Amino acid sequence: MDFIRTVVAFTLLAVLGQAAVVTENGLPFHWDKAPNELSKLDTVDGVIQVKPWDYLQRMALYKLLINSTDPYMSSMGPGEKQNPLWSLPLQLGWKLRSGRLTDPSSGSSSTCGLESSEPVCISPQSWYACVNYYLSVLPFLAAVQTGVIGKGEIQLKIEVPADVAQDYCSSYTDCSTKHPDAMTKWENLFQSLKDISHSDETDLIKKDKILGLLWAAEEASLQTASSACSERQKLYSSPEVRFGQSWLSSAAYVAAVNFHANIERSEKFMAPLPSRVLQESDKPPHIADLSAEENHTLYIFGWMHSVNQLLSGSLLNLWRSAMCSLQAREKGQSLLQDLILDPKFPGFSLMGILTEMTTSC
Structure with missing residues (x-):
């Protein structure tokens, strides 16, 4: 039964709208x-x-x-x-x-x-x-x-x-x-x-x-x-609080790469943000009336925040250490785009990528 509910939820996500305006x-x-x-x-x-x-x-x-x-x-x-x-x-x-x-x-x-x-x-x-x-x-x-x-x-x-x-x-x-x-x-x-x-x-x-x-x-x-x-x-509801906290902490990752937030790039990163306030019953990434992009963003923001907390801040520290040059920061901006905007990007590989980048600093 749980499997059927999951399939139905993902089907709804697929047919609902794309990223928000x-x-x-x-x-x-x-x-x-x-x-x-x-x-x-x-x-x-x-x-x-x-x-x-x-x-x-x-x-x-x-x-x-x-x-x-x-x-x-x-x-x-x-x-x-x-x-x-x-x-x-x-x-x-x-x-x-x-x-x-x-x-x-x-x-x-x-x-x-x-x-x-x-x-x-x-x-x-x-x-x-x-x-x-x-x-x-x-x-x-x-x-x-x-x-x-x-x-x-x-x-x-x-x-x-x-x-x-x-x-x-x-x-x-x-x-x-x-x-x-x-x-x-x-x-x-x-x-x-x-x-x-x-x-x-x-x-x-x-x-x-x-x-x-x-x-x-x-x-x-x-x-x-x-x-x-x-x-x-x-x-706010606990899901909205979690989103707010992860949204706030995500700024540190964006800041570390000196992200150029012109209109075009800002719009691309903001379009998948949740288009309504989350309620107590919302469980990302399976919120039926939000788009697949919004669900993915909620999941990734939450994942990054949780992993960093679990590692006592080590993920963010490693990220900051890896952004040690102008060239590294440019690579970091592309990495951030893949992580947030590409649902197929393997998030578990992030630590390895950052460790490799840090060794070249």
């Missing part, structure tokens, strides 16, 4: 509606009011970041969508479309976080929204402070919901005091962009340096968020 006209969801200038945000007594609990305003932070850093990103390659910051608004859009910006509290009747809400708001109770706060507000404040966004002194106030004010920060000074490591790394990225982009080094080396600084900042933000947002994660 994570862009709208090739851009993050509702990108065109987001303000593209600081002057379009509300101002009170000369202070710009930023409301990151409004989806379009949080998306505006990314639009300003990308538009302001594009002049320094020519080493990433030709085209308008090569900026490695594109993965951040794409993630925010996936969280909205998959229902992960809503209040996960049991019995909540709030419509905040639903794409159909007007205006489209973000629930302060969402763990995913909390994590994203540290990947949107912190880099935005650092970019303004270093002069990458805006010219001259700009006064900003970040709106913080009163009932959860302790979990967030409301200004550059506040964020720098509460989260000095993350803010310092974001400032280091933005302060270095101009010098790196104008140097005489090859585009390949410039690209690797910029990506290294970017991922160091993203990892610092994620580590900060992991602690600050932990209580909210308890509101």
Whole structure:
């Protein structure tokens, strides 16, 4: 009987849709509606009011970041969508479309976080929204402070919901005091962009340096968020908690290869992410109403996280050691793509591959 159920489940997976849609006209969801200038945000007594609990305003932070850093990103390659910051608004859009910006509290009747809400708001109770706060507000404040966004002194106030004010920060000074490591790394990225982009080094080396600084900042933000947002994660089902933890830890593998997260590559890696919040009854990789790609991604993320925990962090340490050169990191990006996107890739061979790569360092 169990065998029959398994066959039926895999048959359903085969006929269900392929990977999910994570862009709208090739851009993050509702990108065109987001303000593209600081002057379009509300101002009170000369202070710009930023409301990151409004989806379009949080998306505006990314639009300003990308538009302001594009002049320094020519080493990433030709085209308008090569900026490695594109993965951040794409993630925010996936969280909205998959229902992960809503209040996960049991019995909540709030419509905040639903794409159909007007205006489209973000629930302060969402763990995913909390994590994203540290990947949107912190880099935005650092970019303004270093002069990458805006010219001259700009006064900003970040709106913080009163009932959860302790979990967030409301200004550059506040964020720098509460989260000095993350803010310092974001400032280091933005302060270095101009010098790196104008140097005489090859585009390949410039690209690797910029990506290294970017991922160091993203990892610092994620580590900060992991602690600050932990209580909210308890509101989700155990399968969703496991996915959230594995999704968060997967960033360390991506960071180690200095992954170039332009729109095309980010879309490819985000399309197989689960298109809805997981429930207590969901058992990946056999979730009938999710695609085969989504089930595979859930399985691989969970497998990598579990193996690393079982080996007391040895898998991640070995991965990081193997990514010891620009060439090794390029190979690591291909390996990561095979592992996550190719269901036929033998995951058990990963340790051997990494050990061989490490010996050549």
